[in-house]
Amino acid sequence: IFFRGLFRAMAASGYSVGPPVSAVVPAGQCVFGEEWSAAPLVAKAVVNHDTRVFTFGLSDATKPLGLSTCACILAQGGKDDEGNPVVRPYTPVSTNAMLGKFELMVKVYPQGKLSQHMDGMAIGDTMNFKHIPFNVKTQYPFGKAKLGMIVGGTGITPMIQALHAVLGTGGDTTAVSMLYGSRTEGDILGKETLDGWCASHGDRLKVQHVLSHEPEGSVWQGERGYIDKDRVAKYLPAPSEDCVLFVCGPPPMYAALCGDRGTKELTGLLADMGYSAEQVYKF
Template identity: 35%
Template sequence: MSAYFRPTAKVVSATALGAGLAYTGYRYWNTTHFYFNTAHAESLPSDSTAALKKMDWKGFTELKLVQAEMVNHNVKRLTFALPDDQSITGLSPITSLLTRHTPEGAFIPVFRPYTPVSDNDLAGTVTFMVKKYPNGKGSGKMHSLKPGDSMKFKPLHEFDYKPNQFSHITLIAGGSGITPLYQLTRSILNNPADKTKLALVYANNTEEDILLRKEFDELAQQYPDRFQRLYTVSKLSSSTDGQVQQGYVSKEMLAKVMPHKLKEANTKVLVSGPPPMVEAVAGAKGGFGWTQGSIGGILGELGYSKEDVHKF
């Protein structure tokens, strides 16, 4: 899930190009809500899942909703059934699934990407956490679905990652922009051969809005030498447990989790969240969201370059 739509420029299949043309057409109808991504050929399942069937994504695939539950006041956890119990999504990090539907009485389809929060080698189902936005055509549709209803999906690759490609990755997220970073975090930590260290700074309005907190806390306990997290919110509740800070993402917060040496070899910073947050942290994206743009904001002041940072 994400309401923050993240473009890439590489088209790797004819089917992705077809989806991309439709997607591009929509984007110019509503550029403030939607950015383009392209499909990517993923790796085969690991030996542990070799008996399972990686989904053969050709165009859009219709999946049926099997479970829906509210997570907080505006987020739903939605689980869809894959074609059979032995199928896995087979997605590589970071890859979202693009949804497509045509609202009743409309001629132009609506496209929205959502990043699964379930493991990509989980057999039988795929799960999303979807935040509903006022007048959100995509999130409104997803929240309206009931078990038995269907939605069409297609993979859209967003960031290339190879195990041990970086020694350290700093993840900076806001709101529902956490989902692609959660997907990458689990993929790295669940791979015994990957020694990459991770640090997360996750900003929200309130503690209730901190998505996947239990999951991140468990990962921090399980991998204390490889993963640390810092939560910050605009409004602290009176019952806070002391693990959450108050305030916007700042240099001081980042200094607590980022490598001490600014140019430490093979480090990367990934920023995912609402455009105002991304701009404040790393500078605005360019080309109406089509390009990475120049580095500004906090990371620019700290001396980071375009090669060090990726914005979603």
């Protein structure tokens, strides 16, 4: 009763992902293939001052997106400065329990060509999507007792996808700890969802926010600054055979913590702390 009431209250104040739901499917079942396919915008919701949830429809209203966990899709829209279509990866915050549509949580950046294009779309306008093998990351079940997550900004979306599976699957006992870096409290994407999931799964999910630009004198009582060695050591599982780390955020975060997301090689802070490339997944 508490759980349902909590999310009803959250929904009344704005968009909520809802409770964690496990709807895991094997890789290779996504309705989008390696060629671009158009999907119509069927709804949009305001999360905060610069974040939206866009709901796109599928051609078959009886089938889910069919995306495996963890994986993303590519979106194409708008134009860059040279007039070429802009392509970006997005991880849905909805699960395969949703039929005939899927949801993307998107931060609308002032200079973001694709996010600005999305924000200007009218209901019924279409956007192109596709899914390629490279977009399939490590797959659930993750096989470790401890899962650490390092997140920056919009990097929360693949973590929400993973948490749906971990927390929503009966019998899964994985302990999850998250370090989530944002500029200010108002910039924390998915805060209501994470607060709700911590309240309902507090024995298994711990989230620690770190704010880099929170105004002095605000009511914020949590960590301030950036994700660094001391905070990783304090809040995340230490290197061991029974842990794995997921990292997703802006390029400077990868550079400082683990090295470029396009390479398997592990460098930076996490390498210095003793983690191995096999223990760190870059999303």
